[in-house]
Amino acid sequence: MSVGYSINDLLTPVVVIDETVMESNINVAQQYFNRIGRNFRPHIKTHKIPALASLQVAAGAKGINCQKISEAEVFADAGFTDILITFNMLGDARLDRLKALNAKVDLQVVADNGLVVEGLATRFNENAPLKVLVECDTGSERNGVQTPEEAVELAKQIDQKSGLTFHGLLTYPKPSSEADVEAFFAKTIDLLKREGLECPVVSHGGSPSLFDSDLVKCATEHRAGTYIFNDRSMVRAGMCDYEDCAMHVIATVVSRPTENRAVLDAGSKALTSDLLGFADHGRMIGYPEASIAKLSEEHAVVDLSRSQQKPQIGERVRIIPNHTCVVSNMFDKLVFHRDGVVTRIEPVSARGQVV
Amino acid sequence: MSVGYSINDLLTPVVVIDETVMESNINVAQQYFNRIGRNFRPHIKTHKIPALASLQVAAGAKGINCQKISEAEVFADAGFTDILITFNMLGDARLDRLKALNAKVDLQVVADNGLVVEGLATRFNENAPLKVLVECDTGSERNGVQTPEEAVELAKQIDQKSGLTFHGLLTYPKPSSEADVEAFFAKTIDLLKREGLECPVVSHGGSPSLFDSDLVKCATEHRAGTYIFNDRSMVRAGMCDYEDCAMHVIATVVSRPTENRAVLDAGSKALTSDLLGFADHGRMIGYPEASIAKLSEEHAVVDLSRSQQKPQIGERVRIIPNHTCVVSNMFDKLVFHRDGVVTRIEPVSARGQVV
The missing domain is CATH 3.20.20.10 (Alanine racemase)
Structure with missing residues (x-):
């Protein structure tokens, strides 16, 4: 990092x-x-x-x-x-x-x-x-x-x-x-x-x-x-476009147990379970028909049944989270970049400050 | 602490x-x-x-x-x-x-x-x-x-x-x-x-x-x-009783805007949004008919419409979370006690370790 x-x-x-x-x-x-x-x-x-x-x-x-x-x-x-x-x-x-x-x-x-x-x-x-x-x-x-x-x-x-x-x-x-x-x-x-x-x-x-x-x-x-x-809920609200979402969660496809199932290494301890009215857990960039159907703590199960494109094991995917404010709070540090080059790493100084 | x-x-x-x-x-x-x-x-x-x-x-x-x-x-x-x-x-x-x-x-x-x-x-x-x-x-x-x-x-x-x-x-x-x-x-x-x-x-x-x-x-x-x-989902599974739930989240009633609404100071940044199939966000001890109906990041909105007992502003309530494993991961430290007296405070050393 x-x-x-x-x-x-x-x-x-x-x-x-x-x-x-x-x-x-x-x-x-x-x-x-x-x-x-x-x-x-x-x-x-x-x-x-x-x-x-x-x-x-x-x-x-x-x-x-x-x-x-x-x-x-x-x-x-x-x-x-x-x-x-x-x-x-x-x-x-x-x-x-x-x-x-x-x-x-x-x-x-x-x-x-x-x-x-x-x-x-x-x-x-x-x-x-x-x-x-x-x-x-x-x-x-x-x-x-x-x-x-x-x-x-x-x-x-x-x-x-x-x-x-x-x-x-x-x-x-x-x-x-x-x-x-x-x-x-x-x-x-x-x-x-x-x-x-x-x-x-x-x-x-x-x-x-x-x-x-x-x-x-x-x-x-x-x-x-x-x-x-911004986040997926802001796009739905008409407040912005997907291109205006500054936060992405990068995850890796770690398994493809069946033709229509992919498993990612980002679960509810990264994305959180906040649905905000959505039926699934974020939008996978480049896979608009894929649905992040189920989260456990460290896994996301992706339903590919409606997706022509199917990501391969080892592929890195980028997710626009449903709700950005809760995702920051899961991490001790956030990574910043321009055009994919890391510019700085900032501690999330008030992370977990709930009292 | x-x-x-x-x-x-x-x-x-x-x-x-x-x-x-x-x-x-x-x-x-x-x-x-x-x-x-x-x-x-x-x-x-x-x-x-x-x-x-x-x-x-x-x-x-x-x-x-x-x-x-x-x-x-x-x-x-x-x-x-x-x-x-x-x-x-x-x-x-x-x-x-x-x-x-x-x-x-x-x-x-x-x-x-x-x-x-x-x-x-x-x-x-x-x-x-x-x-x-x-x-x-x-x-x-x-x-x-x-x-x-x-x-x-x-x-x-x-x-x-x-x-x-x-x-x-x-x-x-x-x-x-x-x-x-x-x-x-x-x-x-x-x-x-x-x-x-x-x-x-x-x-x-x-x-x-x-x-x-x-x-x-x-x-x-x-x-x-x-x-x-243990947690609320384990009680539902028949694995234990409420008395076997070692983790409680203590929250304070900060508002009673209406007869049937209480607001607590614990939201999704404390309890998480994990529902695990439940319709609401945890069980309030002593208020079995109260429903933690809605979470925002730092507030819980409690529906008291079916609850005879209605907690007062300033009252401390104890919540058995739906899912204990994700709650630990929100906090830098957990507080331990015997009979309500603090015995130790442990850092959650692997908190946020998702890679």
Whole structure:
């Protein structure tokens, strides 16, 4: 795994990132947000590599988005100073770490319920207040207050704490739900105004409908992670083409037990079992009719019954994974290349940081 | 994360292993194989921790089973001297590593096709020959020769190479297929005998029907991994009870956006997306009617609509994962405890070793 070598010499399975495609993905997204005049805050969950976040910030991103405090600490240590953590913070030890982090960087967190707000209030005071966004469930049915009225109640609760600053609204939306997001945000902003509450940040997000972000007119910011590498699910969403997928998993055909079965050396410990609604486990480049039908931990079983082309034992195949963000997290290092020549090997510094 | 602390003080999500349950699982399996007079070779893929393999060997296991060469190297460095790698070895760099490993430990590998045998033959000679088992597909439809006749042809090919020793047969069986395995092996052994080929090892495997291994009468060895921790899929297979599951993932309820929805801080980057045929993502202890319906990377969305009991925000819940072997591989360290008091923290030394 050395710089200057061909990626064809790397032992499989291995994750390779095409630098040229990645740079294009970074620039195309940033140019879109420049054009519509909106802040863009990349989510680092997709790569967990400070050097890549630096490229995103250099291209024009305003700060970064982390999902967990342990990720945020890695990126703060790497020098990032504008960090949003989009997770409810609970627990004494975690709140202590949050306080230490807030002393070091320009930090924002979210809350979607009063217990989280009460916990945050125990750790912060007016000398070093913490910025808190209210997370809104605009249709993705995960975290979030359910109505604009609930959002305003929580904003008021935050505003009443001397150590907390109500800083705005945030949603993790269902893809292609811009009208619903806009309606939820617009009504909430109107209600906040009546209460005399400022709402400096309105944070929309997601890669699948990134290029429709302008339809959410009241948003001030967009967050997205997957767009930097793209994957099979992004192609399905119409967000990009296969050529825009910067991450490939290279695997080797290790067996052809029958005419219509090939076995690869990449299983769920490389590709993960994330289906994201697909019936199989990734797209084999050059074999569009082959189906990666079944994964065990270290094997992929490929169904070739509909494929005229049948790969041979020893052949190296390239797979576009269903979901890139979970694949990075399986590996300690990612290999980068241009035109198949290794350019650098980056440690996945925040790999496994789930607390 | 310190020895002597309560596991209730650990930041979530965290994987905890009950030492007492684990020791019982190790002993019950080993006693079964002692009773039926069969070698037992634990598969280290489930834990990837040398200290646990030491417990398995101390209990009476004959050597260990690894799936990839990079795993085997970690365990050889940790002092294990009897290693079976159950994977077709291909590629110059990998064969070089295999040769180095064979010089260091008592090594066996598998092959299910002639190209793999030809590759192995280029690296080994009669001074330090390599033992090769023929992998047989007895119904699991993954790797393996398809018929006893094919097995014998491959055994002859191995036997003709001066650097290779035909050492026996191996299968990764479909669960509860003991009659099929016995029939395949018995016929192959008979054909081998007619060719004058010795077959010292006949290796059967799998945790789900581990305690039916005696039904495969001609087997000399059994391989299994999952049994050390057990999981929800092993309970479903009738292999154990929930009380025999040594691995729990502790998570915290971070949100209750609606009456029937709870959100946990453990997503697919902790539990993985492995369903193994289940409709949801693990069993929440104490909430048998709650369903972990949906995972994103750092969130689990729990459907409480059928659950009378509804966990509160801040509550810590314990999850028995669907599939324990993939969960270990997400974490750099596993925490061990007795009665909830941390006994040790072990690095998952072979985590991410997929080549």
